[in-house]
Amino acid sequence: MATGAAEIHRAAEVHRAAGVHRAAGTVLVVGSGAQEYREHLLRSAALRADLWLLDAAAPTWQAPHLTGSTELDPGDPHALIRAARAVAEVRKVRGVLCHEEALILPAARLAEALDVPGPSLTAVRNCRDKHRTRALLRDAGLPQPRHAVVADLAEAAAAAEWIGYPVVVKPRGLGSGRGVALVRSAAELRGLFAEARAAHWPGVPTYRVGILVEEYLDGPEISVDGVVHEGRYTPLFLARRLSGKEGALSPYFEETGHLVSAGDPLLDDPALRWVLAKTHRVLGVTDTMTHAQVRLTARGFVVVEVNGRLGGDLIPYLGHLATGIDPGLVAVDAALRVPPRLTPDRSRTAGIRFLHPQEHCRVEHVTVPEADAAKGLLRAVALAAPGDERGMPPLDHLQRYAYVLCEAGTPAECAARLDAAADRVRLSARPLTMAPDERAAS
Structure with missing residues (x-):
């Protein structure tokens, strides 16, 4: 998902034509994550406001989207606050933005210290501590396991x-x-x-x-990315979890893919909207986007957990493809505390499928098909290089070797396209008879 100057220029022109205007002031971005999964958010946010990155390394792919940056340990809230105050001496800091799970708590402490919009420290703590999440939701009368x-x-x-x-x-x-x-x-x-x-x-x-x-909550699992502005929660993208062919992943809850459809009827389900809105009020979420995981059980919608940042696995990107709502713009608007644009301008289904090995292996090569827009295959990406090891859970987490990303007019058509594209991915690898941690110890 590398971005060249021409693509940046085209994106800027599209957003200007759609009435996207830059806001005065600077938004501090705590961490940037992996380019493959997060650049689309940074690219869009940069069209809305000046961005200053606080991260562990000098910017590379992030540079075209930034006004400036500071190298530091982003997990150290004291270092973050010192660096942010130095930025605030020369620029007007309007808000704090963070999409990384490991950094969302330091980012919330930063927003509180500067008294600017961003992740709420109370909400982040309530979401991070799953025991506290359960207790708060249970005491509020919401169903919990x-x-x-x-x-x-x-x-x-x-x-x-x-x-x-x-x-x-x-x-x-x-x-x-x-x-x-x-x-x-x-x-x-x-x-x-x-x-x-x-x-x-x-x-x-x-x-x-x-x-x-x-x-254990039986029933289909969905996730919902939404935004809170002025105390009001609005769901934006609903992802249905794909059931994978990788039965060897059981009993682990590895995610094998997602489908996001603009016309998903659950997005307008009043019961789901009520549960999610009350959940966010109870957890104290303000001025940010969240990723909520929900089970559709026999006793109704049950919130499994809420993450104080946007979803991973390119779910926000799928939502953008399906609806036209740009999560990068919405996220920075939340950080600026201005009304976000939440009106969809397209109605499609977009999906992603991740491929996992069936055994511990060393990758020789991964072959993926070329993108074919006519057939709905937007992207096929190898995530493992020759020589990389791929282990099975629990030794490693999310050990994927490739993904395919497709779009279509309906969920069924999109799922079929994902299956067809995944069948064209080829993994050449040698099995490993000893697990990676065992080899390291020997």
């Missing part, structure tokens, strides 16, 4: 017996499915509980009593 927070295996076993198998074990403070697993019986609990305790995410704090044991 039976759950317990536990410190060791004995407590986990007792909680699982009380809840009843199958249960889900998950780290209390992580995201993106890290360490989350479905436990079907007492015989599986020891190993999966140990994996949940060992899971980590650099920069994300852990808890001493740090594992949740939860009732």
Whole structure:
């Protein structure tokens, strides 16, 4: 997703023609994430406001979208505040923007210290601590799974017996499915509980009593990216999770793909809108975009978790393709505390499918098909280079070797196009007889 000068110019012209105007002042961007997944957001945000990046390295691909940058440890809130105040001496800082899970808490502390719009520190803490999320939503009368927070295996076993198998074990403070697993019986609990305790995410704090044991919620899973402006929550993109062919990923909750349709009837479901709006009020979310995961259960919509930033896996990009609503513009408008443009101007379905190996392997090469707009294949990307190792969960997280991205007029047509494109991806790899962590220790 590298951006050249011509593409930047074309994007600017399109947005100017659509009435997108630049705002006065500077928005501080804490971290930028991976270019493949986040450049589209930065590119659009730069059309709306001057952006100043606070990140660990000097900008490379980010540079065309920035007014300036500061190198520092973005996970250190004190360093962030010092750097931001230095920027504020020469520029008017209007808000704080962050799309990275590991940095959302320092970004919230920065916004609070500068007294500017951005992620709410209270909301980020409420979202990060999944035990606190559960308690707040339960006390507000919103449906939640039976759950317990536990410190060791004995407590986990007792909680699982009380809840009843199958249960889900998950780290209390992580995201993106890290360490989350479905436990079907007492015989599986020891190993999966140990994996949940060992899971980590650099920069994300852990808890001493740090594992949740939860009732398994049956039913389809969706995610909703939305925005809060002046206390009002508006859902924008609803992604339906694709069921994958990679059965070897079970019992882990690795995501294999998503479909976003502008005409999805759930977007207008009054019950879902009410649950999401009340959830965001209870968690104290203000002036930001969020990514909420929801299960469609027999007892109604149940919020699984809320992330205090936009979704990953290019879901916001799919939403832009499907609806015409630009999440990069909406995010920076939230950070500026100005009314975002939320009117769709197209009605399509866009989808992405990720490909995982079936065993531990060393990649020799990955072959992907060429983009073919006539057939709805917008992009096919190799995510592994020759020599890369790809492990299976739980040794590694999101060990993908490629993805395909398609669009179509209907969800069924888009899903068929994704399947056809995925079938054309070729992985050449050598199996590894010893797991990566075992080889490192030998």
